[in-house]
Amino acid sequence: MDREQILKLYAWELGACFRHPAKGEVPTTHVWTVRTAAGDTQDIRACEECVIAMENMRRETAYRRGVEYEPGRVSEA
Ligand SMILES: [Zn+2]
Numbered sequence: 001m002d003r004e005q006i007l008k009l010y011a012w013e014l015g016a017c018f019r020h021p022a023k024g025e026v027p028t029t030h031v032w033t034v035r036t037a038a039g040d041t042q043d044i045r046a047c048e049e050c051v052i053a054m055e056n057m058r059r060e061t062a063y064r065r066g067v068e069y070e071p072g073r074v075s076e077a
Pocket of ligand 1: 017018019048049
């Protein structure tokens, strides 16, 4: 599965990437929701580069564990 196919598995909206806030508004997808100390929830969004990097890590982890790699599920990791 190539990069474009993996990116199509996610819904993209303009936003700030959690690892690249300096990039400003870029296409991002929602990956996690975290609870802040104040009890609010905050959406964590990731840009294309980060999603691909996370998918690569998931693929390697799945390979090492001998389990099937399923792309499109970064938010479940
Ligand atoms: Zn990023």
